[in-house]
Amino acid sequence: MGIIERIKEIEAEMARTQKNKATEYHLGQLKAKIAKLRTQLLEPPKGSSAGGDGFEVTKFGHGRVALIGFPSVGKSTLLTMLTGTHSEAASYEFTTLTCIPGIIHYNDTKIQLLDLPGIIEGASEGKGRGRQVIAVAKSSDLVLMVLDASKDAHKVLLSTDGHAVMMFIVAISEGHRQILTRELESVGLRLNKRPPQVSSFLTVVCVIYFKKKKTGGISFNSTLPLTHVDEKLCYQILHEYKIHNAEVLFREDATVDDLIDVIEGNRKYIKCVYVYNKIDVIGIDDVDKLARRPNSVVISCNLKLNLDRLLSKMWEEMGLVRVYTKPQGQQPDFSDPVVLSADRGGCTVEDFCNHIHRNLIKDVKYVLVWGTSARHYPQHCGLGHVLQDEDVVQIVKKKVFKTVLTMVLRPIDWVGQEKEEGGRGRFKSHSTAPARISDRQKKAPLKT
Ligand SMILES: Nc1nc2c(ncn2[C@@H]2O[C@H](COP(=O)(O)OP(=O)(O)OP(=O)(O)O)[C@@H](O)[C@H]2O)c(=O)[nH]1
Ligand SMILES: [K+]
Ligand SMILES: [Mg+2]
Numbered sequence: 001m002g003i004i005e006r007i008k009e010i011e012a013e014m015a016r017t018q019k020n021k022a023t024e025y026h027l028g029q030l031k032a033k034i035a036k037l038r039t040q041l042l043e044p045p046k047g048s049s050a051g052g053d054g055f056e057v058t059k060f061g062h063g064r065v066a067l068i069g070f071p072s073v074g075k076s077t078l079l080t081m082l083t084g085t086h087s088e089a090a091s092y093e094f095t096t097l098t099c100i101p102g103i104i105h106y107n108d109t110k111i112q113l114l115d116l117p118g119i120i121e122g123a124s125e126g127k128g129r130g131r132q133v134i135a136v137a138k139s140s141d142l143v144l145m146v147l148d149a150s151k152d153a154h155k156v157l158l159s160t161d162g163h164a165v166m167m168f169i170v171a172i173s174e175g176h177r178q179i180l181t182r183e184l185e186s187v188g189l190r191l192n193k194r195p196p197q198v199s200s201f202l203t204v205v206c207v208i209y210f211k212k213k214k215t216g217g218i219s220f221n222s223t224l225p226l227t228h229v230d231e232k233l234c235y236q237i238l239h240e241y242k243i244h245n246a247e248v249l250f251r252e253d254a255t256v257d258d259l260i261d262v263i264e265g266n267r268k269y270i271k272c273v274y275v276y277n278k279i280d281v282i283g284i285d286d287v288d289k290l291a292r293r294p295n296s297v298v299i300s301c302n303l304k305l306n307l308d309r310l311l312s313k314m315w316e317e318m319g320l321v322r323v324y325t326k327p328q329g330q331q332p333d334f335s336d337p338v339v340l341s342a343d344r345g346g347c348t349v350e351d352f353c354n355h356i357h358r359n360l361i362k363d364v365k366y367v368l369v370w371g372t373s374a375r376h377y378p379q380h381c382g383l384g385h386v387l388q389d390e391d392v393v394q395i396v397k398k399k400v401f402k403t404v405l406t407m408v409l410r411p412i413d414w415v416g417q418e419k420e421e422g423g424r425g426r427f428k429s430h431s432t433a434p435a436r437i438s439d440r441q442k443k444a445p446l447k448t
Contacts, residue, residue: 004125007037028233028256032240035260038186041125054098055132059139061103061110062339063318066137068184069146070176071118074277076100077301078146079115082311087115094118097129099136106311109320109339114140121179124186134187141343142271142318143191144310145180147173149276149290149298173290177274188264191272192295196258209249210262218243222250229256237263271317275310277301321347321389325356332392340387350383352393360395368394 001009014030017023067075071093079087083102088095100115116133123130137143151172181191196207218238220231233256234248241263248259261267276290280300291298297313299306321340326332338355340347345355349367353360361383368378371391378394379385387393 003037003041007034007041007125010034010037025233025236028229029236029240031256032237032260032263035264036241038124038188039264039266041187053129053132055129055136057099057101057112057114057136059112060101061112062320063109063142063341063344064112064114064140065104065142065144065314065318066114066140067116067144067146068133068137068180069118070120070148070180071095073118073146073148074301075118075146076115078144078275078277078299079113081301081304081307083113094128099132104311104314106315107320108322108335108337111314111318119180119183121183124183130183131187134184134189137184137270138187138189138268140270141341142273142314143184144273144275144314145177145191146275146277147176148278149173149286150278150281151176173276188267190261190267190269193269195267195269196254196262207250207252207254208258208262209247209251210259211247212243213245213247216245218245219247221248224250224253226250227253229254229259234259273297273310273313273317275299279305319343321387321391323352323387324390324392326392326394328394347387348383349381349385349387349393352387353383353395363397365396365398367396 010030010033014027014034017027017030019027067079069075072091072095074089076087076089076096079085079100079102080089082104085100085102087100087102094117096115096117098117102113102115104111104113114136116136117129119130119133120128124134184191194207218235220234229250237256237259238244238246238248243263272295274293274296276296276298278300279287279290279298280303287298290296297306297310299310301307319342321342322337323340324332324334324337338352340351340355345351349364349369350361353364364383367381367385369381369385369387369391370377370379370393371388373386373388373391374381
């Protein structure tokens, strides 16, 4: 029996099984079985050579965004609009058959946008090009789930006596959204969810602490009363994975699914923005309803409506951090920021230095920071300091004892401001320091 059939069989068994206290353990075990099979399904078949189907696109730019959606929702039209790269669009389904990359230039950064074939229910099991599409989604930093807003529209029908009656046609886009989320979840993608386990020094947000051991059996603990999982169920799940020695600590009232995610460990947590396209063909009330849904942006490619909002939302969700450099005594380089990301590589001063050159770190004495991450200007910071968007950093090297780089706040008339504020002595010791706080920083409360 193939893997898919086995998954189907277990799913059928789960559907047959009544949910109650007595079956709880059995259901938990079945969930773990399915999770294991799905993981197997994702492993590339032995002997298959990767490549050749047009889905291998080299990563480019400061982040990668994938367009995921049902056929003919307007993914290719959107790619053409936002990137200028042409991707064939047509009224028939499955117009796009491979992965087509384009580049969005936004806020001095380059973001790779990927157009993909439409996916349908069953994609994760290999229907259409679903598996390849989902693999690309997994490699990206943000998913734009494109949905057809016109599918949610009201339809006017004539009743038998000739009067117009409003009929509400099922909210298809909502159904599509659920199907796509399920398809992505079934292969380990988690959209807009917080990971149940994160790296050790960030334990504050760790929901379940899990560590395999060599000996000592299983130790099960929780910091609060649990309502979904108990010791016995946890043992059974671990047993299913043939884990007999481990430490498990629940810090929140997590579910069996969370526990399985932590054990599997190969889950990918990605942010997702829901993009409702084709609002040009629906009424304003419906547009309003869709726009109010969480994490959603309504657009029309045809009328170029709200695309700027989509871009700013995309930027917001990606959480990119631009840091500007400036050699001592010179104008800062505002054209070419170092772009960092908390999700990819981190945003500390150390990450920043490594970004410039991997050998730089050993020469760094300290850095001077201006911007929203600094408590006062300039702040002397160590390698662990976490930088924020539009910060400016000056690196002070060890032996040479000479300032090598200065980076300054962005939106200022450098020379003019210096003269204007220099008299107050605020930046006297560093005459090239930013002399004015940007509007953005005024809004941001400065830490004291
Ligand atoms: N009314 C309206 N139609 C649109 C809009 N955007 C795209 N379309 C139309 O929707 C149809 C499908 O567009 P595509 O860009 O090919 O859709 P796709 O999602 O790439 O489709 P596949 O590649 O087949 O999955 C085309 O006929 C477009 O002209 C829009 O904003 N409003
Ligand atoms: K199409
Ligand atoms: Mg297309």
